[in-house]
Every structure is written in structure tokens, then in C-alpha cells.
Amino acid sequence: xxxxxxxxxxxxxxxxxxxxxxxxxxxxxxxxxxxxxxxxxxxxxxxxxxxxxxxxxxxxxxxxxxxxxxxxxxxxxxxxxxxxxxxxxxxxxxxxxxxxxxxxxxxxxxxxxxxxxxxxxxxxxxxxxxxxxxxxxxxxxxxxxxxxxxxxxxxxxxxxxxxxxxxxxxxxxxxxxxxxxxxxxxxxxxxxxxxxxxxxxxxxxxxxxxxxxxxxxxxxxxxxxxxxxxxxxxxxxxxxxxxxxxxxxxxxxxxxxxxxxxxxxxxxxxxxxxxxxxxxx
Numbered sequence: 001x002x003x004x005x006x007x008x009x010x011x012x013x014x015x016x017x018x019x020x021x022x023x024x025x026x027x028x029x030x031x032x033x034x035x036x037x038x039x040x041x042x043x044x045x046x047x048x049x050x051x052x053x054x055x056x057x058x059x060x061x062x063x064x065x066x067x068x069x070x071x072x073x074x075x076x077x078x079x080x081x082x083x084x085x086x087x088x089x090x091x092x093x094x095x096x097x098x099x100x101x102x103x104x105x106x107x108x109x110x111x112x113x114x115x116x117x118x119x120x121x122x123x124x125x126x127x128x129x130x131x132x133x134x135x136x137x138x139x140x141x142x143x144x145x146x147x148x149x150x151x152x153x154x155x156x157x158x159x160x161x162x163x164x165x166x167x168x169x170x171x172x173x174x175x176x177x178x179x180x181x182x183x184x185x186x187x188x189x190x191x192x193x194x195x196x197x198x199x200x201x202x203x204x205x206x207x208x209x210x211x212x213x214x215x216x217x218x219x220x221x222x223x224x225x226x227x228x229x230x231x232x233x234x235x236x237x238x239x240x241x242x243x244x245x246x247x248x249x250x251x252x253x254x255x256x257x258x259x260x261x262x263x264x265x266x267x268x269x270x271x272x273x274x275x276x277x278x279x280x281x
Contacts, residue, residue, distance in 0.1 A: 005033040008086040010077065010108075011049065012040040016092030018049045020119040023261075024090045025056050030159055034062035036084060038077060040070055074107055086114060093118040095256065106252045109236060115152075115265040118255065121230075125160040125261075128230035133220050133254070136168035136191035136211065140198040145235040145267040147202060152265065153233040154204045165227065166195050166209040169219035184213055216250055221257035231261045 009024045011017045021037075028035055035056065043049060057063050068076045077089070089112055094105055109116055132153030134146040150166065157164035170191045173184055188211050195209045210227070212219040224232055236251035251264050 006084050006086040007033045008036045008089045010038050010091040013043050019122045020090050020092040021052050023119050028061050037065045039067050088115050090117045093120045109264050117263045119261050125230045128162045129227045130157040130162050130164045131167045131229045131232045133167050133234040136194045137170050140194050149233050149235045166206050167223045169212050169216040217253035220254050229260050233263045235265050
């Protein structure tokens with residue numbers, strides 16, 4: 001299943017960086033991808049993470065290493081991507097929020113056009129639950145970003161011998177609207193029907209979707225915890241600048257509340273992933 005593809009892995013000396021590197025090794029072995037390692041800091045050769053690097057090199061996976069000035073990390077990640085067009089970026093999740101500064105992971109999601117995998121745990125995805133998060137109140141039939149989320153969630157579940165479930169939230173009923181059309185039962189049924197129709201259109205199968213009432217940044221993490229999900233796949237439009245600072249992004253707010261790995265994809269830039277899926281079909 002080898003494809004002409006590359007993965008960019010952002011690394012430091014933290015335990016989650018080791019986990020992210022292990023995850024990148026597994027994905028590279030599955031996809032035939034080569035790895036670009038972007039170091040945020042110098043790491044002593046006797047650290048465990050360097051043993052993982054040696055293991056990867058011995059395995060025959062092509063590896064190139066790059067070293068970043070910490071203050072220019074995002075610029076250097078972006079420059080590396082512009083040069084090499086990696087299909088995926090992998091990084092250990094950093095949940096620290098300092099004052100009013102935008103977290104590094106949020107900045108990464110906003111600036112990078114390719115899919116970003118943020119690693120939060122070292123549990124295997126094998127035979128676990130993969131959640132594909134979509135907005136069931138949108139016009140899913142024409143929402144290409146949601147289609148990519150659903151296809152990618154299904155593809156990963158197939159590769160990991162896991163099962164994929166679709167998760168989505170609908171807003172609370174509007175008190176000023178027609179009582180019957182705005183009942184929680186009706187809204188939930190409409191959302192489930194929208195998802196089922198879209199899955200059929202894409203020729204994808206899934207167990208019953210997890211549909212709930214409330215803001216997605218609360219419902220989706222709750223569903224992930226209930227299902228003991230190993231990975232959540234979600235799409236984002238990634239606001240930047242003032243809009244991002246004031247409004248944020250739903251994917252970012254969900255990210256902070258999840259305890260599992262999160263794969264975030266953006267609209268109109270999943271060509272590398274799509275090629276991989278189509279080749280495996």
C-alpha cells in the first residue's frame with residue numbers, strides 16, 4: 001500500500017513526543033510514508049526518544065531530521081511543509097494555556113492546511129472505537145469537509161481493525177418556533193436521518209450514530225468518553241487573525257476537552273489522504 005507520501009513529526013523531549021513518534025512509526029509502516037522529524041529543542045542521545053529514532057532508521061523507513069529555533073517553530077514548520085507538502089503533521093498535544101496567548105496547537109491548526117494529528121495517549125487504536133465528528137444540522141449531502149471526515153474515519157477504522165461511529169450534536173429546541181418541528185425528538189431524528197443519508201451516498205457503513213443535544217464542544221467529548229474512543233476525526237475551517245482570537249474554532253474547543261487522540265482536517269486540502277484512501281479501495 002506504499003504511496004509517495006511524507007509525514008512531518010514535531011518533536012521535543014516530552015513523554016508525549018515519544019508517543020507521537022511511536023504513532024508516526026506505525027502510520028509510516030502502514031502507508032509506506034517517509035518521515036521528516038522537526039525538533040523543537042536539542043535532545044541528548046541517551047534519551048528514550050532517540051532510541052525510537054534509531055529503531056525507525058533501522059526499520060528502513062526514510063527519515064530526515066530538521067532542527068528548529070523554538071521562537072520560530074511555526075514558521076519553520078510551515079516552510080518545511082511548503083517545500084515537502086507532507087500529507088500529515090503529527091505532534092504530541094500540549095494542553096497548557098498561558099494567559100491570553102493562543103496555544104501552540106491551536107496556532108498549528110489555524111496555520112497549516114494539511115491534516116494534523118495531535119496525540120494525547122499511548123493506547124493502540126487497534127480494535128477500538130474511532131469517532132467521525134460532523135455537524136448533522138448542516139447540508140451534509142453537499143458538505144465536502146464532512147465527507148472527508150467520514151471517509152477518513154472509516155478508512156482508519158478499517159486499517160486499525162476498529163469500528164467507526166459518527167458523532168454529532170444538534171442545538172436545543174427554539175422556544176419561539178413551531179413546537180412539533182422543534183421538539184428534541186424531531187431534531188434528533190432529523191439529524192440521524194441526515195447522517196444515514198450521507199453515509200449511504202458515500203457508500204460507507206457505520207453503527208448507529210451518536211446524536212446528542214447541545215454544543216458540540218460538550219457533546220462530542222462526552223460521547224468520546226462514553227465510547228472510550230481512541231481517536232476523534234474532526235474537520236475545521238480554521239479561523240485566523242481577529243476572528244480566530246475572538247471566536248475561536250469549534251475544533252479547538254473540542255480538542256481541549258478530549259482525552260483521546262484528535263485528527264483535524266481542513267476543507268480543500270486532503271489530497272494526500274484522499275490518494276491513500278483511493279489506492280487502498
